[in-house]
Amino acid sequence: MAAGNPTACLLVIGNEVLSGRTQDANIKFLATGLAQIGIPLREVRVIPDVAETIIKTVNETRAMFDYVFTTGGIGPTHDDITSACVAAAFGVPWEPHPEAWTRMERSYKPGDFNAARQRMATMPRGATLIDNAMSVAPGFQIGNVYVMAGVPRVMQSMFEWLSPRLHGGPQIVQRAAHVIGLPEGVIAEGLGQIQARYPHIDIGSYPFYRSNGNGVAIVAKGTDLVAMDAVIADVTALIEGFGRVAVAGEPES
Amino acid sequence: MAAGNPTACLLVIGNEVLSGRTQDANIKFLATGLAQIGIPLREVRVIPDVAETIIKTVNETRAMFDYVFTTGGIGPTHDDITSACVAAAFGVPWEPHPEAWTRMERSYKPGDFNAARQRMATMPRGATLIDNAMSVAPGFQIGNVYVMAGVPRVMQSMFEWLSPRLHGGPQIVQRAAHVIGLPEGVIAEGLGQIQARYPHIDIGSYPFYRSNGNGVAIVAKGTDLVAMDAVIADVTALIEGFGRVAVAGEPES
Numbered sequence: 001m002a003a004g005n006p007t008a009c010l011l012v013i014g015n016e017v018l019s020g021r022t023q024d025a026n027i028k029f030l031a032t033g034l035a036q037i038g039i040p041l042r043e044v045r046v047i048p049d050v051a052e053t054i055i056k057t058v059n060e061t062r063a064m065f066d067y068v069f070t071t072g073g074i075g076p077t078h079d080d081i082t083s084a085c086v087a088a089a090f091g092v093p094w095e096p097h098p099e100a101w102t103r104m105e106r107s108y109k110p111g112d113f114n115a116a117r118q119r120m121a122t123m124p125r126g127a128t129l130i131d132n133a134m135s136v137a138p139g140f141q142i143g144n145v146y147v148m149a150g151v152p153r154v155m156q157s158m159f160e161w162l163s164p165r166l167h168g169g170p171q172i173v174q175r176a177a178h179v180i181g182l183p184e185g186v187i188a189e190g191l192g193q194i195q196a197r198y199p200h201i202d203i204g205s206y207p208f209y210r211s212n213g214n215g216v217a218i219v220a221k222g223t224d225l226v227a228m229d230a231v232i233a234d235v236t237a238l239i240e241g242f243g244r245v246a247v248a249g250e251p252e253s
Numbered sequence: 254m255a256a257g258n259p260t261a262c263l264l265v266i267g268n269e270v271l272s273g274r275t276q277d278a279n280i281k282f283l284a285t286g287l288a289q290i291g292i293p294l295r296e297v298r299v300i301p302d303v304a305e306t307i308i309k310t311v312n313e314t315r316a317m318f319d320y321v322f323t324t325g326g327i328g329p330t331h332d333d334i335t336s337a338c339v340a341a342a343f344g345v346p347w348e349p350h351p352e353a354w355t356r357m358e359r360s361y362k363p364g365d366f367n368a369a370r371q372r373m374a375t376m377p378r379g380a381t382l383i384d385n386a387m388s389v390a391p392g393f394q395i396g397n398v399y400v401m402a403g404v405p406r407v408m409q410s411m412f413e414w415l416s417p418r419l420h421g422g423p424q425i426v427q428r429a430a431h432v433i434g435l436p437e438g439v440i441a442e443g444l445g446q447i448q449a450r451y452p453h454i455d456i457g458s459y460p461f462y463r464s465n466g467n468g469v470a471i472v473a474k475g476t477d478l479v480a481m482d483a484v485i486a487d488v489t490a491l492i493e494g495f496g497r498v499a500v501a502g503e504p505e506s
Contacts, residue, residue, distance in 0.1 A: 020282075020286075028276045040271070046298075078444060188331070203332065205331075209404075221272055
Protein backbone atom coordinates (compact mmCIF):
# COMPACT_ATOMS: atom_id res chain seq x y z
CA MET A 1 0.00 0.00 0.00
CA ALA A 2 1.15 3.50 -0.84
CA ALA A 3 4.71 2.40 -1.52
CA GLY A 4 5.60 5.89 -2.70
CA ASN A 5 4.26 7.70 0.36
CA PRO A 6 6.52 8.96 3.13
CA THR A 7 6.04 7.09 6.41
CA ALA A 8 5.44 8.22 9.97
CA CYS A 9 5.91 6.92 13.49
CA LEU A 10 4.26 8.37 16.59
CA LEU A 11 5.85 8.26 20.04
CA VAL A 12 3.33 8.75 22.84
CA ILE A 13 5.55 9.70 25.78
CA GLY A 14 4.20 9.51 29.29
CA ASN A 15 3.53 7.20 32.20
CA GLU A 16 -0.15 8.12 32.30
CA VAL A 17 -1.13 6.01 29.27
CA LEU A 18 0.98 3.04 30.39
CA SER A 19 -0.49 3.07 33.89
CA GLY A 20 -4.06 3.05 32.57
CA ARG A 21 -4.80 6.47 34.12
CA THR A 22 -5.43 8.13 30.76
CA GLN A 23 -7.27 6.87 27.70
CA ASP A 24 -5.12 7.83 24.73
CA ALA A 25 -6.82 10.32 22.43
CA ASN A 26 -3.88 11.30 20.23
CA ILE A 27 -3.26 8.16 18.16
CA LYS A 28 -6.56 8.20 16.28
CA PHE A 29 -6.44 11.96 15.67
CA LEU A 30 -2.92 11.90 14.24
CA ALA A 31 -3.49 8.67 12.27
CA THR A 32 -6.47 10.28 10.56
CA GLY A 33 -4.79 13.64 9.99
CA LEU A 34 -1.63 12.08 8.60
CA ALA A 35 -3.55 9.80 6.21
CA GLN A 36 -5.29 12.87 4.83
CA ILE A 37 -1.97 14.42 3.83
CA GLY A 38 -0.59 11.15 2.48
CA ILE A 39 1.78 10.25 5.32
CA PRO A 40 0.65 6.84 6.56
CA LEU A 41 1.27 6.17 10.24
CA ARG A 42 3.24 2.90 10.26
CA GLU A 43 3.99 2.47 13.95
CA VAL A 44 3.14 3.88 17.37
CA ARG A 45 5.19 3.41 20.49
CA VAL A 46 3.91 4.35 23.92
CA ILE A 47 6.90 4.78 26.21
CA PRO A 48 7.45 5.97 29.79
CA ASP A 49 9.13 9.15 31.06
CA VAL A 50 12.49 7.38 31.27
CA ALA A 51 15.42 9.21 29.67
CA GLU A 52 17.26 6.14 28.43
CA THR A 53 14.11 4.76 26.77
CA ILE A 54 13.15 8.06 25.13
CA ILE A 55 16.64 8.67 23.71
CA LYS A 56 16.96 5.12 22.37
CA THR A 57 13.46 5.13 20.87
CA VAL A 58 13.88 8.52 19.19
CA ASN A 59 17.14 7.42 17.60
CA GLU A 60 15.77 4.04 16.51
CA THR A 61 12.61 5.43 14.94
CA ARG A 62 14.04 8.53 13.28
CA ALA A 63 16.30 6.20 11.30
CA MET A 64 13.37 3.93 10.33
CA PHE A 65 10.68 6.43 9.32
CA ASP A 66 10.49 9.63 7.27
CA TYR A 67 8.64 11.47 10.04
CA VAL A 68 8.64 10.93 13.79
CA PHE A 69 6.03 12.75 15.87
CA THR A 70 6.09 12.81 19.64
CA THR A 71 3.36 13.82 22.06
CA GLY A 72 3.83 14.49 25.76
CA GLY A 73 6.52 15.51 28.19
CA ILE A 74 7.11 19.16 27.23
CA GLY A 75 5.53 20.87 30.26
CA PRO A 76 7.27 22.55 33.23
CA THR A 77 7.44 19.68 35.75
CA HIS A 78 10.16 17.19 36.68
CA ASP A 79 8.51 14.42 34.62
CA ASP A 80 8.66 16.54 31.43
CA ILE A 81 11.91 15.31 29.95
CA THR A 82 11.08 14.84 26.25
CA SER A 83 12.80 18.01 25.05
CA ALA A 84 16.09 17.36 26.87
CA CYS A 85 16.02 13.72 25.71
CA VAL A 86 15.54 14.73 22.06
CA ALA A 87 18.58 17.02 22.39
CA ALA A 88 20.56 14.09 23.81
CA ALA A 89 19.34 11.83 20.99
CA PHE A 90 20.62 14.33 18.40
CA GLY A 91 23.81 14.96 20.37
CA VAL A 92 23.24 18.73 20.52
CA PRO A 93 23.10 21.11 23.51
CA TRP A 94 19.78 21.71 25.25
CA GLU A 95 19.66 25.48 25.56
CA PRO A 96 17.33 28.49 25.66
CA HIS A 97 15.60 28.98 22.31
CA PRO A 98 15.77 32.76 21.79
CA GLU A 99 12.39 33.18 20.11
CA ALA A 100 10.50 30.82 22.43
CA TRP A 101 12.18 32.45 25.44
CA THR A 102 11.22 35.98 24.35
CA ARG A 103 7.62 35.00 23.62
CA MET A 104 7.15 33.19 26.92
CA GLU A 105 8.91 35.79 29.05
CA ARG A 106 6.65 38.46 27.54
CA SER A 107 3.49 36.47 28.29
CA TYR A 108 4.10 36.18 32.05
CA LYS A 109 3.95 38.87 34.71
CA PRO A 110 7.40 40.02 35.89
CA GLY A 111 8.85 37.29 38.12
CA ASP A 112 6.41 34.59 36.99
CA PHE A 113 8.65 33.27 34.22
CA ASN A 114 10.36 31.00 36.74
CA ALA A 115 12.94 28.23 36.30
CA ALA A 116 10.26 25.59 35.70
CA ARG A 117 8.62 27.60 32.93
CA GLN A 118 11.99 28.47 31.43
CA ARG A 119 12.40 24.72 30.77
CA MET A 120 9.53 25.01 28.25
CA ALA A 121 11.60 27.56 26.28
CA THR A 122 14.71 25.36 26.44
CA MET A 123 15.19 23.21 23.34
CA PRO A 124 17.74 21.29 21.32
CA ARG A 125 20.08 23.65 19.46
CA GLY A 126 18.84 24.10 15.90
CA ALA A 127 15.18 23.42 16.70
CA THR A 128 12.49 25.43 14.88
CA LEU A 129 9.21 26.23 16.58
CA ILE A 130 5.77 24.63 16.11
CA ASP A 131 3.13 27.21 16.93
CA ASN A 132 -0.30 26.66 18.36
CA ALA A 133 -3.34 28.73 19.18
CA MET A 134 -3.96 27.25 22.64
CA SER A 135 -0.80 27.95 24.60
CA VAL A 136 2.19 30.27 24.47
CA ALA A 137 4.53 27.28 24.88
CA PRO A 138 5.51 26.04 21.42
CA GLY A 139 6.48 22.59 20.21
CA PHE A 140 9.50 22.21 17.97
CA GLN A 141 11.04 20.35 15.07
CA ILE A 142 14.58 19.09 14.79
CA GLY A 143 15.58 16.97 11.81
CA ASN A 144 12.66 14.65 11.03
CA VAL A 145 11.38 14.71 14.64
CA TYR A 146 8.33 16.82 15.54
CA VAL A 147 7.81 17.36 19.26
CA MET A 148 4.26 18.24 20.34
CA ALA A 149 2.25 18.61 23.53
CA GLY A 150 0.42 15.67 25.10
CA VAL A 151 -2.77 17.50 26.05
CA PRO A 152 -5.06 16.64 23.11
CA ARG A 153 -6.40 20.11 22.41
CA VAL A 154 -2.91 21.65 22.43
CA MET A 155 -1.51 18.82 20.30
CA GLN A 156 -4.37 19.23 17.83
CA SER A 157 -3.71 22.93 17.55
CA MET A 158 -0.03 22.25 16.91
CA PHE A 159 -0.85 19.67 14.23
CA GLU A 160 -3.26 22.08 12.57
CA TRP A 161 -0.40 24.57 12.23
CA LEU A 162 2.08 21.88 11.17
CA SER A 163 0.02 19.84 8.76
CA PRO A 164 0.10 22.19 5.70
CA ARG A 165 3.88 22.51 6.17
CA LEU A 166 4.60 18.76 5.85
CA HIS A 167 5.44 17.11 2.55
CA GLY A 168 3.08 14.20 2.06
CA GLY A 169 2.19 11.89 -0.80
CA PRO A 170 -1.13 11.09 -2.42
CA GLN A 171 -3.98 11.11 0.10
CA ILE A 172 -4.75 7.72 1.60
CA VAL A 173 -8.46 7.06 1.40
CA GLN A 174 -10.78 4.27 2.47
CA ARG A 175 -13.68 2.54 0.82
CA ALA A 176 -15.84 0.08 2.71
CA ALA A 177 -18.72 -2.35 2.46
CA HIS A 178 -20.37 -4.38 5.17
CA VAL A 179 -22.80 -7.22 5.60
CA ILE A 180 -24.97 -8.38 8.47
CA GLY A 181 -25.44 -12.06 9.22
CA LEU A 182 -22.47 -13.43 7.33
CA PRO A 183 -19.48 -14.54 9.45
CA GLU A 184 -15.91 -13.63 8.53
CA GLY A 185 -14.99 -17.30 8.25
CA VAL A 186 -17.37 -17.77 5.30
CA ILE A 187 -16.01 -14.98 3.11
CA ALA A 188 -12.38 -15.35 4.20
CA GLU A 189 -11.26 -17.51 1.28
CA GLY A 190 -12.84 -15.28 -1.39
CA LEU A 191 -11.52 -12.19 0.34
CA GLY A 192 -7.99 -13.59 0.30
CA GLN A 193 -8.33 -14.09 -3.46
CA ILE A 194 -9.43 -10.48 -3.93
CA GLN A 195 -6.47 -9.26 -1.84
CA ALA A 196 -4.13 -11.35 -4.02
CA ARG A 197 -5.47 -9.62 -7.15
CA TYR A 198 -4.90 -6.12 -5.68
CA PRO A 199 -1.62 -6.32 -3.75
CA HIS A 200 -1.21 -2.52 -3.58
CA ILE A 201 -4.53 -2.09 -1.74
CA ASP A 202 -4.78 -2.91 1.97
CA ILE A 203 -7.93 -4.94 2.50
CA GLY A 204 -8.98 -5.31 6.12
CA SER A 205 -11.76 -7.50 7.52
CA TYR A 206 -13.36 -6.37 10.79
CA PRO A 207 -16.13 -8.30 12.53
CA PHE A 208 -18.66 -6.18 14.41
CA TYR A 209 -21.23 -6.91 17.08
CA ARG A 210 -24.24 -4.59 17.16
CA SER A 211 -27.71 -4.71 18.63
CA ASN A 212 -29.19 -4.79 15.13
CA GLY A 213 -27.02 -7.71 14.08
CA ASN A 214 -23.50 -9.04 13.91
CA GLY A 215 -21.53 -8.93 10.72
CA VAL A 216 -18.30 -7.98 9.09
CA ALA A 217 -16.97 -4.76 7.55
CA ILE A 218 -14.48 -4.88 4.70
CA VAL A 219 -12.27 -1.82 4.37
CA ALA A 220 -10.01 -1.08 1.39
CA LYS A 221 -7.32 1.50 1.96
CA GLY A 222 -4.87 3.03 -0.47
CA THR A 223 -4.21 5.79 -2.95
CA ASP A 224 -5.50 4.14 -6.16
CA LEU A 225 -9.18 5.04 -6.23
CA VAL A 226 -9.96 3.03 -9.36
CA ALA A 227 -8.51 -0.15 -7.88
CA MET A 228 -10.30 0.47 -4.58
CA ASP A 229 -13.65 0.80 -6.30
CA ALA A 230 -12.90 -2.47 -8.11
CA VAL A 231 -12.08 -4.15 -4.77
CA ILE A 232 -15.37 -3.01 -3.27
CA ALA A 233 -17.26 -4.22 -6.38
CA ASP A 234 -15.61 -7.63 -6.04
CA VAL A 235 -16.37 -7.76 -2.31
CA THR A 236 -19.99 -6.88 -3.04
CA ALA A 237 -20.21 -9.71 -5.59
CA LEU A 238 -18.59 -12.10 -3.09
CA ILE A 239 -21.16 -11.24 -0.42
CA GLU A 240 -24.07 -11.46 -2.86
CA GLY A 241 -22.79 -14.88 -3.97
CA PHE A 242 -23.68 -16.06 -0.46
CA GLY A 243 -27.22 -14.68 -0.89
CA ARG A 244 -26.67 -11.68 1.41
CA VAL A 245 -26.97 -7.94 0.94
CA ALA A 246 -23.76 -5.91 0.77
CA VAL A 247 -24.17 -2.38 2.10
CA ALA A 248 -21.80 0.38 0.99
CA GLY A 249 -19.70 2.03 3.67
CA GLU A 250 -18.99 1.14 7.27
CA PRO A 251 -21.76 0.02 9.63
CA GLU A 252 -23.19 2.83 11.73
CA SER A 253 -21.74 2.84 15.19
CA MET B 254 9.24 2.49 40.65
CA ALA B 255 8.50 -1.13 41.40
CA ALA B 256 12.03 -2.25 40.58
CA GLY B 257 11.21 -5.77 41.73
CA ASN B 258 8.10 -6.16 39.59
CA PRO B 259 8.10 -8.13 36.35
CA THR B 260 7.57 -5.93 33.27
CA ALA B 261 5.19 -6.13 30.34
CA CYS B 262 4.99 -4.91 26.76
CA LEU B 263 1.81 -4.86 24.66
CA LEU B 264 1.81 -5.24 20.89
CA VAL B 265 -1.37 -3.95 19.27
CA ILE B 266 -1.29 -5.62 15.87
CA GLY B 267 -3.50 -4.32 13.08
CA ASN B 268 -3.80 -1.70 10.39
CA GLU B 269 -7.12 -0.43 11.75
CA VAL B 270 -5.58 1.50 14.66
CA LEU B 271 -2.77 2.92 12.51
CA SER B 272 -5.20 4.11 9.83
CA GLY B 273 -7.38 5.92 12.34
CA ARG B 274 -10.38 3.68 11.57
CA THR B 275 -10.53 2.26 15.08
CA GLN B 276 -10.10 3.97 18.45
CA ASP B 277 -7.92 1.65 20.51
CA ALA B 278 -9.72 0.27 23.54
CA ASN B 279 -7.25 -2.40 24.60
CA ILE B 280 -4.31 -0.39 25.93
CA LYS B 281 -6.13 1.17 28.88
CA PHE B 282 -7.88 -2.08 29.83
CA LEU B 283 -4.66 -4.12 29.85
CA ALA B 284 -2.62 -1.35 31.52
CA THR B 285 -5.12 -1.25 34.37
CA GLY B 286 -5.49 -5.02 34.66
CA LEU B 287 -1.74 -5.61 34.62
CA ALA B 288 -1.06 -2.93 37.27
CA GLN B 289 -3.56 -4.70 39.53
CA ILE B 290 -1.53 -7.90 39.42
CA GLY B 291 1.79 -6.09 39.80
CA ILE B 292 3.02 -6.35 36.21
CA PRO B 293 3.59 -2.74 35.08
CA LEU B 294 3.09 -2.11 31.37
CA ARG B 295 6.36 -0.49 30.25
CA GLU B 296 5.80 -0.12 26.52
CA VAL B 297 3.14 -0.44 23.84
CA ARG B 298 3.81 -0.81 20.15
CA VAL B 299 1.07 -0.49 17.57
CA ILE B 300 2.26 -2.24 14.40
CA PRO B 301 0.71 -3.12 11.04
CA ASP B 302 -0.22 -6.53 9.61
CA VAL B 303 3.20 -6.87 7.99
CA ALA B 304 4.99 -10.17 8.63
CA GLU B 305 8.52 -8.79 8.76
CA THR B 306 7.50 -6.10 11.27
CA ILE B 307 5.56 -8.50 13.51
CA ILE B 308 8.38 -11.08 13.61
CA LYS B 309 11.05 -8.47 14.34
CA THR B 310 8.96 -6.73 17.00
CA VAL B 311 8.03 -9.97 18.78
CA ASN B 312 11.67 -11.02 18.95
CA GLU B 313 12.87 -7.60 20.07
CA THR B 314 10.31 -7.19 22.82
CA ARG B 315 10.29 -10.74 24.21
CA ALA B 316 13.99 -10.26 24.94
CA MET B 317 13.38 -6.89 26.62
CA PHE B 318 10.36 -7.61 28.84
CA ASP B 319 9.21 -10.38 31.15
CA TYR B 320 5.80 -10.57 29.48
CA VAL B 321 4.72 -9.69 25.95
CA PHE B 322 0.99 -9.53 25.20
CA THR B 323 -0.37 -9.19 21.69
CA THR B 324 -3.86 -8.25 20.56
CA GLY B 325 -5.24 -8.65 17.06
CA GLY B 326 -4.62 -10.69 13.95
CA ILE B 327 -5.85 -14.14 15.02
CA GLY B 328 -9.07 -14.34 13.00
CA PRO B 329 -9.76 -16.34 9.83
CA THR B 330 -8.96 -13.78 7.11
CA HIS B 331 -5.87 -13.09 4.98
CA ASP B 332 -4.86 -10.13 7.17
CA ASP B 333 -4.76 -12.33 10.31
CA ILE B 334 -1.09 -13.28 10.34
CA THR B 335 -0.12 -12.86 14.00
CA SER B 336 -0.13 -16.56 14.84
CA ALA B 337 2.04 -17.62 11.89
CA CYS B 338 4.42 -14.71 12.57
CA VAL B 339 4.82 -15.69 16.24
CA ALA B 340 5.74 -19.21 15.08
CA ALA B 341 8.33 -17.71 12.72
CA ALA B 342 9.67 -15.49 15.52
CA PHE B 343 10.20 -18.56 17.73
CA GLY B 344 11.54 -20.62 14.82
CA VAL B 345 9.01 -23.41 15.31
CA PRO B 346 6.49 -24.96 12.87
CA TRP B 347 3.03 -23.44 12.54
CA GLU B 348 0.75 -26.45 12.70
CA PRO B 349 -2.69 -27.65 13.81
CA HIS B 350 -3.04 -27.50 17.60
CA PRO B 351 -4.80 -30.79 18.45
CA GLU B 352 -6.97 -29.46 21.28
CA ALA B 353 -7.95 -26.21 19.55
CA TRP B 354 -8.68 -28.13 16.34
CA THR B 355 -10.93 -30.66 18.11
CA ARG B 356 -12.83 -27.96 19.98
CA MET B 357 -13.40 -25.82 16.90
CA GLU B 358 -14.28 -28.71 14.58
CA ARG B 359 -16.89 -29.85 17.11
CA SER B 360 -18.45 -26.39 17.33
CA TYR B 361 -19.19 -26.03 13.60
CA LYS B 362 -21.76 -27.85 11.50
CA PRO B 363 -20.22 -30.56 9.29
CA GLY B 364 -18.47 -28.86 6.38
CA ASP B 365 -18.39 -25.41 8.02
CA PHE B 366 -14.96 -25.87 9.62
CA ASN B 367 -13.35 -24.65 6.40
CA ALA B 368 -9.73 -23.82 5.55
CA ALA B 369 -10.08 -20.22 6.79
CA ARG B 370 -11.42 -21.31 10.17
CA GLN B 371 -8.82 -24.05 10.44
CA ARG B 372 -6.19 -21.27 10.47
CA MET B 373 -7.60 -20.22 13.87
CA ALA B 374 -6.72 -23.68 15.22
CA THR B 375 -3.23 -23.53 13.69
CA MET B 376 -0.56 -22.38 16.14
CA PRO B 377 3.15 -22.40 16.86
CA ARG B 378 4.29 -25.85 17.99
CA GLY B 379 4.41 -25.95 21.79
CA ALA B 380 1.73 -23.30 22.31
CA THR B 381 -0.72 -23.69 25.19
CA LEU B 382 -4.26 -22.35 24.90
CA ILE B 383 -5.78 -19.21 26.41
CA ASP B 384 -9.50 -19.82 26.92
CA ASN B 385 -12.30 -17.31 26.79
CA ALA B 386 -16.03 -17.27 27.37
CA MET B 387 -16.95 -15.30 24.23
CA SER B 388 -15.66 -17.39 21.36
CA VAL B 389 -14.63 -20.97 20.64
CA ALA B 390 -11.37 -19.74 19.07
CA PRO B 391 -8.70 -19.63 21.77
CA GLY B 392 -5.64 -17.44 22.15
CA PHE B 393 -2.35 -19.02 23.06
CA GLN B 394 0.88 -18.67 24.97
CA ILE B 395 4.36 -19.59 23.80
CA GLY B 396 7.36 -18.73 25.95
CA ASN B 397 6.70 -15.30 27.46
CA VAL B 398 4.39 -14.23 24.59
CA TYR B 399 0.62 -14.21 25.12
CA VAL B 400 -1.44 -13.95 21.93
CA MET B 401 -4.98 -12.60 22.32
CA ALA B 402 -7.86 -11.45 20.15
CA GLY B 403 -8.18 -7.82 19.03
CA VAL B 404 -11.94 -7.48 19.52
CA PRO B 405 -12.12 -5.87 22.98
CA ARG B 406 -14.79 -8.09 24.51
CA VAL B 407 -13.01 -11.26 23.41
CA MET B 408 -9.62 -9.93 24.54
CA GLN B 409 -11.09 -8.96 27.90
CA SER B 410 -12.54 -12.44 28.35
CA MET B 411 -9.15 -13.98 27.52
CA PHE B 412 -7.36 -11.69 29.99
CA GLU B 413 -9.89 -12.56 32.68
CA TRP B 414 -8.97 -16.22 32.24
CA LEU B 415 -5.26 -15.48 32.01
CA SER B 416 -4.81 -12.92 34.76
CA PRO B 417 -4.92 -15.26 37.82
CA ARG B 418 -2.45 -17.55 36.06
CA LEU B 419 0.27 -14.88 35.65
CA HIS B 420 3.02 -14.35 38.22
CA GLY B 421 3.04 -10.70 39.19
CA GLY B 422 4.67 -8.62 41.89
CA PRO B 423 3.20 -6.30 44.51
CA GLN B 424 0.13 -4.48 43.23
CA ILE B 425 0.84 -1.06 41.74
CA VAL B 426 -1.51 1.49 43.22
CA GLN B 427 -2.12 5.19 42.75
CA ARG B 428 -2.76 8.04 45.14
CA ALA B 429 -3.72 11.47 43.90
CA ALA B 430 -4.46 15.03 44.89
CA HIS B 431 -5.58 17.94 42.76
CA VAL B 432 -6.00 21.67 42.92
CA ILE B 433 -8.06 24.14 40.93
CA GLY B 434 -6.65 27.54 39.98
CA LEU B 435 -2.98 26.82 40.50
CA PRO B 436 -0.91 26.35 37.33
CA GLU B 437 1.61 23.52 36.97
CA GLY B 438 4.43 26.03 36.47
CA VAL B 439 3.97 27.40 40.01
CA ILE B 440 4.27 24.09 41.87
CA ALA B 441 6.80 22.52 39.48
CA GLU B 442 9.88 23.36 41.52
CA GLY B 443 8.45 22.10 44.81
CA LEU B 444 7.13 19.00 43.10
CA GLY B 445 10.56 18.21 41.71
CA GLN B 446 11.95 18.40 45.24
CA ILE B 447 9.31 15.96 46.49
CA GLN B 448 10.12 13.57 43.63
CA ALA B 449 13.82 13.76 44.55
CA ARG B 450 12.98 12.71 48.13
CA TYR B 451 10.97 9.67 46.98
CA PRO B 452 12.85 8.27 43.97
CA HIS B 453 11.00 4.90 44.10
CA ILE B 454 7.60 6.57 43.65
CA ASP B 455 6.52 7.81 40.21
CA ILE B 456 5.07 11.28 40.63
CA GLY B 457 3.16 12.57 37.61
CA SER B 458 1.75 16.06 37.09
CA TYR B 459 -1.27 16.37 34.78
CA PRO B 460 -2.94 19.69 33.96
CA PHE B 461 -6.69 19.52 33.39
CA TYR B 462 -9.20 21.84 31.76
CA ARG B 463 -12.77 21.59 33.06
CA SER B 464 -15.83 23.76 32.94
CA ASN B 465 -15.64 24.24 36.71
CA GLY B 466 -12.03 25.34 36.55
CA ASN B 467 -8.57 24.49 35.28
CA GLY B 468 -6.00 22.97 37.53
CA VAL B 469 -3.49 20.22 37.97
CA ALA B 470 -3.68 16.65 39.27
CA ILE B 471 -0.70 15.06 40.98
CA VAL B 472 -0.59 11.28 40.83
CA ALA B 473 1.77 9.10 42.86
CA LYS B 474 2.20 5.54 41.65
CA GLY B 475 4.09 2.66 43.17
CA THR B 476 3.98 -0.28 45.54
CA ASP B 477 5.09 1.42 48.79
CA LEU B 478 1.84 2.69 50.32
CA VAL B 479 3.51 4.44 53.26
CA ALA B 480 5.79 6.45 50.99
CA MET B 481 2.91 7.29 48.67
CA ASP B 482 0.82 8.65 51.52
CA ALA B 483 3.85 10.76 52.53
CA VAL B 484 4.15 12.07 48.96
CA ILE B 485 0.50 13.10 48.90
CA ALA B 486 0.90 14.78 52.32
CA ASP B 487 3.89 16.75 50.99
CA VAL B 488 2.00 17.69 47.82
CA THR B 489 -0.93 18.87 49.93
CA ALA B 490 1.40 21.04 52.04
CA LEU B 491 3.01 22.42 48.86
CA ILE B 492 -0.37 23.43 47.43
CA GLU B 493 -1.54 24.92 50.73
CA GLY B 494 1.70 26.92 50.88
CA PHE B 495 0.38 28.80 47.85
CA GLY B 496 -2.88 29.52 49.68
CA ARG B 497 -4.93 27.01 47.71
CA VAL B 498 -7.06 24.03 48.68
CA ALA B 499 -5.68 20.56 47.89
CA VAL B 500 -8.41 18.02 47.21
CA ALA B 501 -7.75 14.30 47.69
CA GLY B 502 -8.03 12.08 44.65
CA GLU B 503 -8.33 12.83 40.94
CA PRO B 504 -10.67 15.55 39.67
CA GLU B 505 -14.08 14.26 38.59
CA SER B 506 -14.25 13.82 34.84
